[in-house]
Amino acid sequence: MATTTPAARTSTAPAPIKAVPIRHYGQWASAAVVLLLAGGLLYSVAANDNIQWSVVGDYMFRPEIFHGIGITLALTVLSMVLGVIGGVLLAVMRLSGNPVLRAVSGGYLWIFRGTPVLVQIVIWFNLALVFPRLGVGSFSVDTNHVISPFGAALLALALNEAAYMAEIVRGGILSVDQGQTEAAHALGYSGAKTMRLIVLPQAMRVIVPPTGNEVVTMLKTTALVYAIGAADLFTEAYNFGSKNFTLFEMYLVASFWYLVMTTVLSTLQSRLEKKYAKGSHAVTTRTGGITRLFFLRNAQGGVA
Amino acid sequence: MSAVMVKAENVHKSFGHVEVLKGIDLEVKNGEVFCLLGPSGSGKSTFLRCINHLEQVSAGRLSVDGALIGYREVGDKLHEMKPKEIAAQRRDIGMVFQRFNLFPHLTALENVMQAPVKIRGVGKAEAREQALRLLDRVGLAERVDNYPGQLSGGQQQRVAIARALAMKPKLMLFDEPTSALDPELVGEVLDVMKDLAREGMTMIVVTHEIGFAREVADTVVFMDGGVVVEAGSPAEVIDAPQHDRTKSFLSKVL
Numbered sequence: 001m002a003t004t005t006p007a008a009r010t011s012t013a014p015a016p017i018k019a020v021p022i023r024h025y026g027q028w029a030s031a032a033v034v035l036l037l038a039g040g041l042l043y044s045v046a047a048n049d050n051i052q053w054s055v056v057g058d059y060m061f062r063p064e065i066f067h068g069i070g071i072t073l074a075l076t077v078l079s080m081v082l083g084v085i086g087g088v089l090l091a092v093m094r095l096s097g098n099p100v101l102r103a104v105s106g107g108y109l110w111i112f113r114g115t116p117v118l119v120q121i122v123i124w125f126n127l128a129l130v131f132p133r134l135g136v137g138s139f140s141v142d143t144n145h146v147i148s149p150f151g152a153a154l155l156a157l158a159l160n161e162a163a164y165m166a167e168i169v170r171g172g173i174l175s176v177d178q179g180q181t182e183a184a185h186a187l188g189y190s191g192a193k194t195m196r197l198i199v200l201p202q203a204m205r206v207i208v209p210p211t212g213n214e215v216v217t218m219l220k221t222t223a224l225v226y227a228i229g230a231a232d233l234f235t236e237a238y239n240f241g242s243k244n245f246t247l248f249e250m251y252l253v254a255s256f257w258y259l260v261m262t263t264v265l266s267t268l269q270s271r272l273e274k275k276y277a278k279g280s281h282a283v284t285t286r287t288g289g290i291t292r293l294f295f296l297r298n299a300q301g302g303v304a
Numbered sequence: 305m306s307a308v309m310v311k312a313e314n315v316h317k318s319f320g321h322v323e324v325l326k327g328i329d330l331e332v333k334n335g336e337v338f339c340l341l342g343p344s345g346s347g348k349s350t351f352l353r354c355i356n357h358l359e360q361v362s363a364g365r366l367s368v369d370g371a372l373i374g375y376r377e378v379g380d381k382l383h384e385m386k387p388k389e390i391a392a393q394r395r396d397i398g399m400v401f402q403r404f405n406l407f408p409h410l411t412a413l414e415n416v417m418q419a420p421v422k423i424r425g426v427g428k429a430e431a432r433e434q435a436l437r438l439l440d441r442v443g444l445a446e447r448v449d450n451y452p453g454q455l456s457g458g459q460q461q462r463v464a465i466a467r468a469l470a471m472k473p474k475l476m477l478f479d480e481p482t483s484a485l486d487p488e489l490v491g492e493v494l495d496v497m498k499d500l501a502r503e504g505m506t507m508i509v510v511t512h513e514i515g516f517a518r519e520v521a522d523t524v525v526f527m528d529g530g531v532v533v534e535a536g537s538p539a540e541v542i543d544a545p546q547h548d549r550t551k552s553f554l555s556k557v558l
């Protein structure tokens with residue numbers, strides 16, 4: 001046999017390349033500026049006599065705050081659940097062959113996406129002004145009994161979210177190959193069963209990641225219900241602060257808890273996104289300078 | 305069951321102003337293997353899709369096993385069928401697509417089981433047993449728990465055939481079932497189809513596999529420009545074509 005086959009030549013691996021990496025002077029300079037600015041800002045807040053830091057610490061774990069967190073989470077979860085259900089219905093209506101359903105869905109989206117959530121919240125809460133009693137025929141109830149602050153908040157957030165979820169779900173449905181619907185129809189699936197058993201399960205890949213995003217956004221949006229005193233985290237923090245003349249401190253307390261919750265959710269969200277993005281190309285980041293220094297020491301030079 | 309499975313009388317189909325089928329007349333007998341040949345764009349897929357109402361016929365009559373497709377005849381008037389009735393008609397007509405169209409979120413076994421369970425209301429245990437039998441028959445007993453993405457094209461197409469058979473159809477439609485396959489995988493799918501033909505299944509097969517048509521078909525039809533140019537036995541149409549259009553097509557594919 002020949003003595004210089006390609007296999008024979010590569011059988012001993014060459015020594016790894018040891019090259020001098022590119023120097024990123026710009027990154028170092030800008031990092032120094034950022035650190036300086038951030039440090040200054042932090043100092044001016046931390047050493048500020050107008051902020052009673054002991055109060056912030058004391059109030060961080062008050063029962064009112066925890067009650068508010070409970071309401072905020074309940075509003076987030078419930079309005080997302082209702083919003084997703086409503087979104088699926090609206091999306092299916094929008095894509096149906098029935099022009100009446102399409103128009104209803106289109107009108108709904110137009111109204112609920114075209115007006116601020118804050119305005120919608122206040123309108124639902126003040127429904128009693130124009131409809132003192134709700135009901136049909138001889139059965140009716142006092143509007144103010146049905147529409148509590150929490151009820152109005154949930155109604156407004158859920159109905160608004162449904163409009164946004166409808167677009168996400170619609171995108172998901174449209175992402176599923178038309179051949180799937182045809183195969184199901186050819187087997188004798190009805191339209192509804194095709195949607196439920198074949199199309200929606202496949203649309204999930206596209207629907208789930210942005211829905212995770214919506215949850216994080218919703219958590220922050222719930223703070224708007226402070227306008228109708230729905231006892232969420234922000235309302236509780238505000239009420240407590242204004243009673244005790246520690247408003248700014250309470251804003252910091254609320255911010256802290258929002259950050260905790262959004263951080264947890266964002267972490268879950270990015271995991272979910274990775275899980276559902278399987279197959280799509282990975283993001284390649286340029287590593288150099290600071291990244292290399294802090295995160296890739298082992299890989300670069302074996303420095304522990 | 306009537307002796308004629310599919311009867312097309314002067315079937316027309318237009319998309320907007322474009323007439324794709326310009327009067328198709330043909331009869332597929334019970335137990336017959338019926339091969340449709342023709343150049344691209346001649347309307348073969350469209351005709352096949354009309355048979356299970358994936359496309360709606362614009363004029364003429366098309367019936368399967370004695371029943372009009374998509375319409376009810378009351379007196380001398382035609383009434384459009386409700387989606388539910390159309391779905392019921394499709395249950396008895398199996399279809400196999402060029403691009404397989406397996407459900408990617410379900411395993412091979414689930415692909416074959418789902419329609420009998422969810423559409424026909426067959427018990428899970430029974431449907432599972434039947435699905436395993438069918439997958440064994442198409443030579444995939446070992447791959448029942450694989451997802452479509454884990455199967456080769458030929459394996460996917462065989463699962464798709466099993467999926468259609470699970471509904472116990474009286475008629476099977478194949479639209480270029482081997483055109484999307486690598487050449488070395490074509491044989492395994494054709495073998496399954498030959499088996500099926502031997503067992504007496506009524507089949508309409510759109511194909512460019514002239515060898516398959518010659519060996520298996522009872523009737524071969526050559527279509528061009530939305531009309532049937534020539535029909536007859538393989539010996540007549542493939543080996544001794546009468547029309548120039550058939551001759552020139554065959555000289556290109558043979």
Ligand SMILES: Nc1ncnc2c1ncn2[C@@H]1O[C@H](COP(=O)(O)OP(=O)(O)OP(=O)(O)O)[C@@H](O)[C@H]1O
Nearest residue numbers: 319322324342343344345346347348349350351480
């Ligand atoms: N949904 C549609 N809307 C408009 N035109 C269509 C539609 N489906 C098919 N056509 C047209 O009808 C003609 C026949 O198409 P068809 O798919 O039936 O041909 P075919 O014989 O199956 O060809 P091929 O061998 O390429 O599959 C083509 O010109 C095509 O462009």
Ligand SMILES: [Mg+2]
Nearest residue numbers: 348349350479
């Ligand atoms: Mg075709």
